[in-house]
Amino acid sequence: MSDQIRTEIAEGVCTVCFTRPEKKNALTREMYAGLADAIERTEADDAIRCLLITGSEDVFCAGNDIADFRSRPAEPGPRPSRRVYQGLARLDKPVVAAVPGLAIGIGFTMLLHADLVYAAPEARFRMPFVDLGLVPELGSSLLVPWIVGRHRAAELMLLGEFFDAATAERLGFVNRIIPREELLPNAMATARVLAQKPIESLRATKRLLRPDQPRLLARMEEELEIFAERLASAETQAIMAKVLKPKG
Numbered sequence: 001m002s003d004q005i006r007t008e009i010a011e012g013v014c015t016v017c018f019t020r021p022e023k024k025n026a027l028t029r030e031m032y033a034g035l036a037d038a039i040e041r042t043e044a045d046d047a048i049r050c051l052l053i054t055g056s057e058d059v060f061c062a063g064n065d066i067a068d069f070r071s072r073p074a075e076p077g078p079r080p081s082r083r084v085y086q087g088l089a090r091l092d093k094p095v096v097a098a099v100p101g102l103a104i105g106i107g108f109t110m111l112l113h114a115d116l117v118y119a120a121p122e123a124r125f126r127m128p129f130v131d132l133g134l135v136p137e138l139g140s141s142l143l144v145p146w147i148v149g150r151h152r153a154a155e156l157m158l159l160g161e162f163f164d165a166a167t168a169e170r171l172g173f174v175n176r177i178i179p180r181e182e183l184l185p186n187a188m189a190t191a192r193v194l195a196q197k198p199i200e201s202l203r204a205t206k207r208l209l210r211p212d213q214p215r216l217l218a219r220m221e222e223e224l225e226i227f228a229e230r231l232a233s234a235e236t237q238a239i240m241a242k243v244l245k246p247k248g
Contacts, residue, residue, distance in 0.1 A: 005034035012049040012195030013188070014042045017056055024062035024102055025055045032080035039087035049195035049202070051091065053114070054098040054184055055107075058122065063105025066240055085138055085220055088113040089213070092203040094194045098187035099123045099165075100180050109138040111173060112147070115206060118187050120180035123165040125173070131160045132243075133236030135226045142219040146211055147172050 004020040016038045018025035027035075035053075042051045055061055078086075088095070088110060097114040104126045111117050127144075129136050136144075136157055145153040148171050156163070168174040178186050194202065210216070230236050 004028060005031045007034065007038045009041075009048060011192050012047065013052055013191040014038055014048045014050070015052045015054070015188070015191075017054050018059075018061050019056045021055075021057040021059055023065060024059045025107070026062045026065035026068075027081075027106060028065050028068040029080055032084050036080050036083035036087055039084065039091055042093055043087070043091055046199075048093070049197075049199055050094045050096060050191045052096045052098065052187060052191045053110070054187065055100055058101040058120075058180070060097075060099040060101055060103040060123070061107030061110075062102050063107050063128075066243055082224070084110075085224075086217075089139060089216055089220060092206050093199070094191075094202055094206060096187050096191045096194070098184050099174070100183055104128060106138065109136065109140040109143075112138065112140055112143040115209075116187075116190060117174045118176050118178050118183060118190075119165045119168060119174045120183050121165055121177055122180060123168070123174075123177075124162050125164075125168050126160060126162045127157050128160045130158055131239075133233065133239045134230050135223060137220070137223050137227055139216045139220045139223070141223060142211070142216060 004018070006017045006019050008015045016035055018027075018031065020026065020028075020031070039051065042048045091113075094116070095114040097111050097117045099111065099117065099119040101120065101122055102124055103111060105128060108125050108127055127136060127140065135141070141157070144156065148156070152171065163171075165174060165177050169177055207213075
């Protein structure tokens with residue numbers, strides 16, 4: 001397990017915390033692998049009834065680490081990021097998210113797969129895919145319009161501007177805003193309550209609440225194909241090189 005991600009299991013809850021605050025919890029391959037392992041263990045272990053995802057200090061997750069993202073070698077088997085995508089989309093146990101601060105890119109789109117999302121007042125959200133020369137992922141091009149409607153989704157995704165916790169709550173991305181010092185204890189208390197409920201009833205209800213899963217999985221594959229094409233394009237490579245260029 002990477003020291004950039006911490007997993008703990010207690011009282012029927014698997015808690016995953018991103019612990020790379022000096023890089024705003026931007027995800028590396030190792031962090032994806034740790035998150036994928038936690039998701040898969042939550043699915044497989046009958047003693048685990050709920051998954052809780054959070055970030056250390058005042059950040060949830062600022063998306064992919066671009067340097068790590070560009071340098072990932074080809075490897076056999078499913079990439080850790082794909083395991084996360086598939087795992088979140090298929091997991092039929094409850095997922096709770098506690099968002100203490102920035103949630104950008106994948107840091108935001110993974111929240112669309114949580115059942116309950118709590119955020120600190122300071123939390124800010126953004127989907128910057130277009131500005132990076134990319135396209136949305138993790139089924140977000142289907143899920144965001146499903147939650148807020150096509151026109152609002154276009155505003156959020158095409159313009160790629162930041163929006164605050166109050167806006168996220170009003171649009172339906174966040175269940176409740178909680179002071180940061182109370183955020184994780186409240187989220188954990190909720191996860192423990194869920195973990196005590198009849199598990200098969202929870203799983204069946206979650207399946208009923210979700211949009212059409214085959215359609216979601218098909219959209220995720222379509223997004224990934226276009227994402228890969230865009231990532232390899234000269235336009236996107238130039239944008240990322242500019243982002244990575246040392247300041248000063």
